[in-house]
Amino acid sequence: MHSLRASSTREAKDKRLKTYVLYEGLHRWIAFGRDPEKPERIIDTNQYLIRDGDRSLILDPGGIETFSSVLGAVICHARIDQITDLFFSHQDPDVASSLGMWDEALPTARLHAPWLWEGFLRHFGCNNLTYVPIPDEGGTIALPHVKLQLVPAHYLHSSGNIHVYDPVAKILFSGDVGAALEAPDAPMFVDDFSAHVPKMTLFHQRWMPSNRAKNDWIARVRKLDVEMMVPQHGRIFRGDDVKKFLDWFEALEVGIAVRHPGSSVLASKPAAA
Amino acid sequence: MPEQPFFVSVATVAAGLGRVRRIASELSLAAVNAKVISVRAGTQAAGFRPITDFIDEAARATEKLGNALEAGTLAVSRSAVSERRAADALRRLRRAAAGASRDETSLEAVIDRCDAARTAISKSMTRSIRTLDGLLDQISAHMMCISVITVQSRIEARQAGTYRPNLEAIAASMSSAAEQVTAIVQQSRLDLRDALAARVEHARSKG
Numbered sequence: 001m002h003s004l005r006a007s008s009t010r011e012a013k014d015k016r017l018k019t020y021v022l023y024e025g026l027h028r029w030i031a032f033g034r035d036p037e038k039p040e041r042i043i044d045t046n047q048y049l050i051r052d053g054d055r056s057l058i059l060d061p062g063g064i065e066t067f068s069s070v071l072g073a074v075i076c077h078a079r080i081d082q083i084t085d086l087f088f089s090h091q092d093p094d095v096a097s098s099l100g101m102w103d104e105a106l107p108t109a110r111l112h113a114p115w116l117w118e119g120f121l122r123h124f125g126c127n128n129l130t131y132v133p134i135p136d137e138g139g140t141i142a143l144p145h146v147k148l149q150l151v152p153a154h155y156l157h158s159s160g161n162i163h164v165y166d167p168v169a170k171i172l173f174s175g176d177v178g179a180a181l182e183a184p185d186a187p188m189f190v191d192d193f194s195a196h197v198p199k200m201t202l203f204h205q206r207w208m209p210s211n212r213a214k215n216d217w218i219a220r221v222r223k224l225d226v227e228m229m230v231p232q233h234g235r236i237f238r239g240d241d242v243k244k245f246l247d248w249f250e251a252l253e254v255g256i257a258v259r260h261p262g263s264s265v266l267a268s269k270p271a272a273a
Numbered sequence: 274m275p276e277q278p279f280f281v282s283v284a285t286v287a288a289g290l291g292r293v294r295r296i297a298s299e300l301s302l303a304a305v306n307a308k309v310i311s312v313r314a315g316t317q318a319a320g321f322r323p324i325t326d327f328i329d330e331a332a333r334a335t336e337k338l339g340n341a342l343e344a345g346t347l348a349v350s351r352s353a354v355s356e357r358r359a360a361d362a363l364r365r366l367r368r369a370a371a372g373a374s375r376d377e378t379s380l381e382a383v384i385d386r387c388d389a390a391r392t393a394i395s396k397s398m399t400r401s402i403r404t405l406d407g408l409l410d411q412i413s414a415h416m417m418c419i420s421v422i423t424v425q426s427r428i429e430a431r432q433a434g435t436y437r438p439n440l441e442a443i444a445a446s447m448s449s450a451a452e453q454v455t456a457i458v459q460q461s462r463l464d465l466r467d468a469l470a471a472r473v474e475h476a477r478s479k480g
Contacts, residue, residue, distance in 0.1 A: 016291070016347065037351070068280070068354035072347060075288040080281050100361070101354065105281045 017047075017073040020188055022228060022236070023169040026145035027052035031230060032073045033188060039065055044184050045094050046232055048173060050166070051078055052143040057085040059164060059173050060095045060232050067098040071105065080105065085141065086129070088113035089175035090158035091120050095232065100125025112141060112150070116160030134162050151220060153177065155213035170227035177217070178245055179203050180234030190235045193244045199234065201252070208254035218250050276475065280353035282468035286461050287346035293412070293457055296450050297332070297339040300419075303446045304332040307426075310443070314436035321429040321440055324422065328447065331419050335454070338412045345405040352398035359391035402469070409458050416458070419451040 017036075022029040033046040047070050048059040056078040062070050074083065083106055088096050091113075099121060102109070107128035113121055115133030122131070138150040141164075149165040156177050164173040180199040190196045208214055229237040229245060237245050307325045311318040366387055370380040423444050430440035 016343075037347075064358070068284070068351045071281070071284045071354075072287055072350050075284050076291055080277070080285060101280075101357070104278050104357075 016076075017069050018188065019073060019076075022048075022230065023166075023171060025168065027143060027168070028077075029166070029169055029171055029230075030077055031188065031236065032070065034185060035066055035069045036184075037069055038184060042066070043094055043181075043233060046188075046230065046234075046236075047074070048230060049074055049077055050143065050146075050148070051082075052145050054082055055085065055143050056083045057087055057141065057143065057148075058083065059087045060089055060175065061086055061098055061102060063094045064097040064101065067101045070098070071101075084109050086111045087141070087164060088117070088121065089153070089163060089173070089232070090114065090161045091117040092158065092176075095175075096121055097124055099129075103128050114158075114160035114162055117158075136160070138162060151224075153217050155208075155210045156217055157207045157209060165224055165226070167225070170225050172221065172224060172226045172229045172242075174229050174231050176207060176232055177204075177249070178229055178231035178234065178237060179207075180231075182234065186235065188236055190237050190241050193237075193241050193248075196235065197248060203233075204249065204252055205254055205256045211254055214249065214252075214254055218246050222246060276471065278357065279468055279472045279475070280350065280357050282464065282471070283346070283350045283353045286464050286468065287343075287350045289457055289464070290342050290346045290461050293342055293454055294336070294339040296453050296457075297336040300335050300447065300450045301332040303443050303450070304329040307440070307443045310436055310439045314433055314440075317432075317434040317436055318429070318440065320432050321426065324426055324429060327422050328426070328443075331415070331422055331447075334415060335412070335419070335450075338408065338415060342405070342408050342412060345401065345408050348401045349398060349405055352394055352401055356391065356394045356398060359387065359394055363387045363391055402465070405465075409462055412454065413458055416451045416455045419447060423448045423451065 017032040018034045020031040020033075022031050028049075028051045030049045030051065031046055032049070034044065038044060042063065042065055045060070045062045045066065047062055050057045050059070056074075058070075058074060061067075086102060086106070086109060088099075088111065090096075096113075099111075102111075103125050109129055110132050111121075111126065111129045112132045112134055115135055118131055118133055134150050136152060136154065138152045140150060141148040146166055146168045149167065151163040151165050151172070153161040153163045153175060155161065156175070158176075161175060163175055163177070165171075166173075178200070180196060181203055182199045226242045227239065229242045231237075304325070307321075307328050311322040311325050314321070363384065366380060366384050370377075370384060373380060426444040426447065427441065430437050430444055433440050
């Protein structure tokens, strides 16, 4: 069952990353975000920990600059030897540039990431971790109480991109899809979808390159029973807001820089947003 | 089993000490309860009432120390990561310099600068560890004070007639909080000492 009340009461009131328990059953989902120690001009990121028995998986652990905050927060929920798996949805630095540090911290862990990026990701330093390449068609990660589904999301925005669906918690980790650019102390959950739209529009129009890929992903996700969609940036969507997002995204034309070269859109940078 | 990096050891200590804040909140709740019950008990708790001020003060001080402890451990943890990154950059620069031609000396200045930065980070971390050590001393001493208040609370609770069980429960929760914090602090001290010893040993083995 989802434990939203519990998550709000458990919000940490300190200098650590803010922590929210999204789901508590035989396994748990914990979200971390809004790093108060994040250097300026670095895009804010959300990290997610799935804790299941003696296994723990971190989704998109983040960049090198936020590594110490993420490690400090995660380790409050799982001992270092219980963090057994990392997942990278794609190769971006805000997802993966901390790899070299995790490689030292978790030498026996597995790194699940798109096969396409292996040779590139290893540039961040990956001498100890076992790289588990995810094929284009996706796959699964079996934890003790849940078999996570790895959902293809290619070209959203990366050419090799994977999302994670938990059929028990009904949570979809959607990487950059659903991302929003806003103040670092913004709430963690979408509470007014219409008001949230302007914070997402430019990001999706500019970063997502392909309408065809977008619609293919939407069709795939509509078949899933999603109660919560958790992106790597911005706020978490709950309940009806998930459907509202899919409808909104379907109607949105993306890849706009191709059709409007030289527009102000091209100059927009996330850190300045 | 590969050696655990120092930054992981320190993050583990920080996570342990983070629990002090939660216990401090429980202590604050006990302080509020103590005040409410002693007011309700009236003359039956006449001897207990003055102690509630001490309990309240102790709870506030513990919370303050818990916050400082958390900030202190996070500072050490962040410095440990920065030190590791600086050391890594230095190692790579030295490797590049070793592979460069003998006439190439421009890297030397870069290496010196990085070495100075790493030394500054190490010094800053040493200062943070010293501050943390001082805070651990303070909180240990503070827990001893709470133990004394607890003993006094138990004595006065016996005189509180029908309110005795309530006041004894408050004394018990204070005692439990003090014991938990003391145990966490002791364990953190040991873990930090081991991590520092491993760090020194690691540095020695690397020359």
